[in-house]
Amino acid sequence: MTRPVTADDTAFAAITERYRRELHIHCYRMLASFDEAEDAVQETLLKAWRGRDGFDGAMPRAWLYRIATNVCLDMLRRGSRQGTAVQSHADLPWLQPYPDQLLDEVAPRDEQPEAVAVERETIELAFLAAMQVLPARQRAAFILRDVLGWPAAQTASLLETSVAAANSAVQRARATLQQHLPARRADWSAPELTEDDRTLLATFIDAHERCDAAAALAVAAPDLRITMPPHPMRYDGLDVIRPFLERAFGPERDGDWRLVPTMANRMPTAASYLRRPGDSEYRAFKLDVLRIVDGRIAEITTFGTQLFPVFGLPPVLDR
Numbered sequence: 001m002t003r004p005v006t007a008d009d010t011a012f013a014a015i016t017e018r019y020r021r022e023l024h025i026h027c028y029r030m031l032a033s034f035d036e037a038e039d040a041v042q043e044t045l046l047k048a049w050r051g052r053d054g055f056d057g058a059m060p061r062a063w064l065y066r067i068a069t070n071v072c073l074d075m076l077r078r079g080s081r082q083g084t085a086v087q088s089h090a091d092l093p094w095l096q097p098y099p100d101q102l103l104d105e106v107a108p109r110d111e112q113p114e115a116v117a118v119e120r121e122t123i124e125l126a127f128l129a130a131m132q133v134l135p136a137r138q139r140a141a142f143i144l145r146d147v148l149g150w151p152a153a154q155t156a157s158l159l160e161t162s163v164a165a166a167n168s169a170v171q172r173a174r175a176t177l178q179q180h181l182p183a184r185r186a187d188w189s190a191p192e193l194t195e196d197d198r199t200l201l202a203t204f205i206d207a208h209e210r211c212d213a214a215a216a217l218a219v220a221a222p223d224l225r226i227t228m229p230p231h232p233m234r235y236d237g238l239d240v241i242r243p244f245l246e247r248a249f250g251p252e253r254d255g256d257w258r259l260v261p262t263m264a265n266r267m268p269t270a271a272s273y274l275r276r277p278g279d280s281e282y283r284a285f286k287l288d289v290l291r292i293v294d295g296r297i298a299e300i301t302t303f304g305t306q307l308f309p310v311f312g313l314p315p316v317l318d319r
Contacts, residue, residue, distance in 0.1 A: 012052050015060050016045055021105040023068045025098070025118060029143050030072040030136075032128045034096040034307060040075060044068040066158045069140050076136040084132045086180075089125060089301050092132060093230035097289055097303055098123065099311045100263035120192060120266035122147045125289060125301055128265075130180040134173050141166050142173035193268060197292050201268040204290065204297065205259040208272065211249035217242060221296035228302040258282045258317050264289045271308065273317045282317040284308050 023044060027037035044067045048055075055063060081094075089095055103118040121127065131139055137159065144155045145166075156166035200219055207215035217238055226235040235241050247253070255276040262269045268290045273282035284305040291299035308315065 009052065012055070013049070016048050016064060019061055019064050020045070021102065022116075023064060025103065025106060025123075026065065026143065026148075027068055027072050028098055029122070029128065029131060029147065030069070030139060031075065031094070032092060032096070032132055033094045034098055034310070036075065036094065040068060040071045043071050047071070062154065062158065065144075069144075069158060073136050073140060081132070086129050086132050088225065088234050089129055089227040089229055090232050090234040092129060093232070095125070095128065095229040095301075096307060097125070097264035097269070097287060097301075099307070100266060101312065102310065103266070116148060118266070123265050124267060124291070125265055126181065126291065130177050133180060134176055138169045138173040138176070141169035142177070145170045146174070193263070193266070196295060197268050200292055200295065200297065201261055201270065201290065204288075205261060205270055208249075208257050208259050208270070211253065211257065213242070213246045213249045216245055216249070219297055221293060221298045224297060225299045226302065227299075255279070256282075258319065260313065260317075262287075262311055262313065264311070267291060271311065271313050280318075282319070284313065284315050287311070 020041060024037050024041045027040035027044075028034060031037055031040065044064065047067050048064060051067075084091065086092060103123065107117045131143075134142065141155060141159060144150045144158065145152065150158075152163050152167055155170075156163045159166055159169075161169075203219050204216065207213075207219070220238060220241075223237055224241060226241060227233065235244070255274045258273045258275070260271040260273070262271055264287070270288045270290070272285045272288065274285040275282040286305065287303040287307070289301045289303070290297050291301075305315075
């Protein structure tokens with residue numbers, strides 16, 4: 001027989017709900033999928049609820065992170081995705097973007113001083129892709145220590161291992177990541193979006209809305225890369241990309257474009273809407289996340305429309 005819900009249960013639910021967003025971001029870093037992170041958080045909160053009678057009320061954040069991390073480790077084991085070889089985002093069919101407006105929900109507040117603001121270097125797509133190279137427990141140890149700033153003893157306790165083993169896992173993770181990211185974290189990316197980045201995004205949008213292939217190519221790096229998770233396609237270099245862009249913008253194009261600026265993973269992003277011939281509305285088509293290097297677009301990761309609702313983007317535009 002199920003026992004009735006008490007006032008203590010209601011208070012417990014309020015505590016766990018307080019950490020939902022940061023748990024979601026933690027699971028997202030582990031899994032690189034917004035949807036899978038949502039599944040992991042739901043399972044975490046369900047496990048927490050079922051185990052609430054055994055929770056002593058001390059350090060709820062650490063307790064929830066322990067559950068969430070183990071849920072993610074179990075998901076990674078079941079999915080056989082530990083230590084994936086990654087050459088580009090095309091090798092990560094599960095990769096999904098994360099809207100900045102949700103990342104901002106975990107900024108430290110008076111009632112939640114332990115929260116850690118989500119920095120660009122720890123959430124960019126390149127960082128997530130590099131995470132996928134790591135074995136799952138190394139990934140967890142690195143995120144806890146180097147991203148969340150947990151002490152070695154607390155990390156070891158969460159992973160149910162020794163401090164020496166936890167430190168070893170972090171060191172191995174750092175060594176692996178140095179092969180995929182600059183050695184100094186400060187060099188992984190600019191600390192925040194610059195005005196030049198915003199101007200470049202506006203230029204990218206303007207070129208697409210005017211169907212100006214030359215203008216779009218002018219703001220791209222010569223070695224521009226385009227990938228389209230979950231599809232395996234990968235396009236490298238302007239010589240390869242130019243014919244596709246000229247077709248998309250040419251007289252036989254599929255229709256007219258309208259783009260809406262947004263942000264994903266602390267990166268400039270454009271949501272594209274297409275109005276096909278004979279249609280009166282622009283319909284959601286794709287989401288382009290831009291990586292900018294030295295004032296040029298170095299990489300475009302294109303996603304479908306599945307997550308438009310969580311970005312607060314409408315399914316259609318009427319202009």
